[in-house]
Amino acid sequence: MKLPDFEALAIFAKVVEMRSFAAAAAELALSKATVSKAVGRLEARLGARLFNRTSRRLALTDAGKHLSERASRLLADGEAAENEALARSSAPRGRVRLAVPMTFGVRVIAPLLPAFLEKYPEVSVDLHFSDAMVDLIGEGFDAGVRIASLPDSSLVARRLCAMPRHTVASRAYLKAHGTPRHPMHLADHNCLGYAYLSTPGIWRYTNARGEQASVRPSGQLRVNNGEALLPAVIAGTGIADLPDFIVAEAIAEKKVEVILKDWKQVEGAVHLVMPPGGPRPARVEALIEHLADQLARPRRKKPLS
Template identity: 45%
Template sequence: MIRIQPGFGMPHLPDFEAWAIFAKVAEHGSFSGAASDLNLSKATVSKAITRLEFRLGTSLFHRTSRKLSLTESGRASLDRATRILAEGEAIEEEITEGAAVPRGLVRLSAPMSFGIQHLGPALAAFFKEYPEVSVDLRLSDTRTDLVAEGIDVALRIGVLSDSSFRARRLFAVRRPLVASPDYLAKHGAPTHPRELEKHNTVVFSHLAAPTSITLHHPHQGEFIARIQGCLSVNNADVVVPLLTGGLSMCLMPEFLIWRELRDGKLVEVLPDWSSELLALYVLTPPGTVRPVRVSVLIDFLSKRLSKAPWAHELPKLD
């Protein structure tokens, strides 16, 4: 009879449970928050972290009486630990809930203006179809760190840079230059982007180049127009009354002003010139398996939002 001595001739398996607990502690910023979320005792959570730190020979958290924060080793480990937790949850749910009713919490992040305008009605319809799924909706115009904040799904509008996240392009979003008929009657309609510097144009302070607009013409090429105006702002919702009131013009996402364009309260300025076409993306953390509750929310929002009057067909990628 052959006996295998512990630690000899046998793979040294990672402590997956402790890594998953570590990810939860980092997400909540406390042992008690992680314990409550995982339905474990605080002592069990604390022992798992201690066990992991002993095994690694380094601390993962700085501990004080008031604050818990990640060490450099903790920050370096968090991304992969979060993947371990997410993959484990997803595998179990895929097996146990494959034919069952989706249930559980989905953490969803979206841009502020887009979320206010369109996610309320969409989620109301979603909950009627999936009553056992709950959503933690976080609206912000800042780029959310999906892994650090434990986000399951993020909606983003823009030109997506290279990313390790899983990304799905849903549809195109135009940003026409618009003004009211009253504004144009009073100040005149520009015939070329160079004339925009003479007009009162809203400046979006959160953009990389807030005082310029880049427009493209199919024959005349690209032109960078300088702009100035009475309002500099970091959110587009407040701009709509300014536009319909005849006080200014602005480059606006169509999902915010499509009704005003339809009703003639706003008209497109320089219609032969266009800004860079943006897209609505769905982002999820890296990994090959998604929980059922996440998949049904993504599919529902994709189908519903693609029917919106401002959602345009995406051009083919080269």
């Protein structure tokens, strides 16, 4: 009796997951022809078509639907077995898929990687930039960096460092429109918004007396990347609430001013989040420890005024 064609089943499962032959080929570092031949080989062996294909759409046949769940489970079990074996390896090796916010990833995480890659030459890092809340489990990431007050979730989280926020505006804007003295005054101003706040559309403040204020500001500009707000703030378009890593330099250079100094937004932090379960591969543990060590160190920057 022939052994099942495990490779073809795994490739089929990846095509189903990625919903594309080309995307599956890229994910597996194979040619599209190799992926197509593997699925064709499986179809010939089973005597049934697994996909209905057009130039724009890929859909499972009934036979494909019946097979896809078992094939996906086979792929997941194989990856888990390999990860467990690698986790026991003394030398980290293999690929780590890490999802990071766009600007923080470019400015902070990416510069930390050359030293890591030099230390672990058999490890590679697939760095995915997005400010959106990436589905780590569904999209197959080993870990992700998130900057927020994390909601309850099934993910395992490790706090790496604090990340203060500052409500800022340019002198020109404040001269033309006045300076808010209380968070509720923001309702009368052009406030520039960020789409991926942990509390969408709401800025939450507290002061030293423990008083709280929640405001839902509005304005002319809303973006899905915080750094994109900074030019508009500097130009005097409006007020924005931005994390320290984006706005600290502009504050130090007096391009913008911190307002509402007696009030602070609920301080978020930089967290590394990971899917539950274990053990984690040695390559993932090594990257986690490297980032934790580097981000725990104070970063040199100009003092805020």
